[in-house]
Amino acid sequence: MEKIRFGIIGGGWRSRFYITIAQQMPERFGITGVLLRDAEKAQSYTSQTGVKAFTNFDQFMAASPEYVVLSVHRSAAPEYLRLLMKMGVPVLCETPPAWSIPELESLWNEYSRHQAKVQIAEQYFARPMIAAKLEAVRLGLLGEVSYVEQSLCHGYHGINLLRQFLRVGFENCVIRGQRFLIPATQTRTRDGELHPEQYIVKSVNRDLCTFSFSNGKTGVYNFSGEQYRSYIRRSGIQILGHRGEINDDSIFWLSADGTPSTGDFRRYDHGVGDDHDGFCPRSVTLGERELYHNPFIPARIGDEEIAIADCLVKMHEYVRGTAEAFYPLPQALQDTYLALCMEKALESGEPVHTQSMIWH
Numbered sequence: 001m002e003k004i005r006f007g008i009i010g011g012g013w014r015s016r017f018y019i020t021i022a023q024q025m026p027e028r029f030g031i032t033g034v035l036l037r038d039a040e041k042a043q044s045y046t047s048q049t050g051v052k053a054f055t056n057f058d059q060f061m062a063a064s065p066e067y068v069v070l071s072v073h074r075s076a077a078p079e080y081l082r083l084l085m086k087m088g089v090p091v092l093c094e095t096p097p098a099w100s101i102p103e104l105e106s107l108w109n110e111y112s113r114h115q116a117k118v119q120i121a122e123q124y125f126a127r128p129m130i131a132a133k134l135e136a137v138r139l140g141l142l143g144e145v146s147y148v149e150q151s152l153c154h155g156y157h158g159i160n161l162l163r164q165f166l167r168v169g170f171e172n173c174v175i176r177g178q179r180f181l182i183p184a185t186q187t188r189t190r191d192g193e194l195h196p197e198q199y200i201v202k203s204v205n206r207d208l209c210t211f212s213f214s215n216g217k218t219g220v221y222n223f224s225g226e227q228y229r230s231y232i233r234r235s236g237i238q239i240l241g242h243r244g245e246i247n248d249d250s251i252f253w254l255s256a257d258g259t260p261s262t263g264d265f266r267r268y269d270h271g272v273g274d275d276h277d278g279f280c281p282r283s284v285t286l287g288e289r290e291l292y293h294n295p296f297i298p299a300r301i302g303d304e305e306i307a308i309a310d311c312l313v314k315m316h317e318y319v320r321g322t323a324e325a326f327y328p329l330p331q332a333l334q335d336t337y338l339a340l341c342m343e344k345a346l347e348s349g350e351p352v353h354t355q356s357m358i359w360h
Contacts, residue, residue: 003029009035034054096336125307134164135292159211249264
């Protein structure tokens with residue numbers, strides 16, 4: 001198996017997922033180096049992770065990464081992306097580095113001019129349970145899907161899931177939205193679990209938006225950022241097709257002969273109970289049908305790392321010319337554009353009608 005060698009620009013929280021993946025699977029992934037701007041931080045980063053950190057771009061590139069993972073603040077991302085595209089270096093970007101329509105259009109023009117190889121490291125659709133439900137939809141168990149409500153993730157991530165399950169391309173839509181302030185007790189943060197005496201009650205946004213697409217399909221975005229890492233806020237998804245529906249981890253459908261059927265998406269994990277192999281998801285099944293199998297067993301990584309590792313592998317295949325893009329820039333630009341329109345609808349309280357954009 002060919003080892004995938006990539007470099008990382010940026011040393012923030014997200015970059016650590018890539019370090020974990022490479023450390024868990026050194027036979028499959030190798031990090032050529034990390035580029036940071038501050039020499040003291042670079043030294044500390046190397047000490048903590050064991051990965052060579054550079055402060056000089058030319059030295060970073062001299063290590064010959066197959067492609068670069070761009071994982072910096074969105075204010076710094078466009079500068080690096082323009083440079084890498086001009087140099088002809090393939091880029092796996094953590095987020096679409098543009099947050100206005102003119103910036104999206106400018107990015108598309110530069111991408112087209114350089115015929116660049118750029119993809120976005122979108123991970124949600126590669127998480128085991130979501131991937132299994134997408135497979136059930138692809139297999140036609142629900143028939144034609146016309147309605148999806150997701151309460152799983154925010155912004156362009158959530159919109160991408162709506163489009164994936166609905167199989168919507170670049171169709172225009174009408175977006176209507178309303179934002180609510182709802183009190184919630186915070187029990188965990190990105191830095192870890194809080195002690196009960198640290199719990200605080202704060203008002204958080206709850207966004208409810210509908211996407212009425214021109215092909216008659218409907219997406220509903222129902223999300224609050226407090227759902228991430230919360231013990232008391234549930235995430236979920238509902239997918240309606242003309243032959244059945246998925247409600248969270250349950251599915252109801254008509255079999256090929258018209259018999260009403262029901263089942264549950266069952267997840268199998270290593271490292272639970274008397275299984276001492278160390279935690280990692282194994283598979284997701286529906287009855288006797290395996291809808292998802294973890295390709296990275298026996299690496300001890302969770303759902304997020306599995307999904308990111310999948311992005312790394314698919315980027316490698318794309319760069320090598322053995323596979324199509326898994327999340328090409330035009331799709332990412334469309335999701336970001338719809339997220340901008342959604343925010344406008346939420347702020348104004350008025351319907352927003354999307355338009356065909358230059359990347360269509």
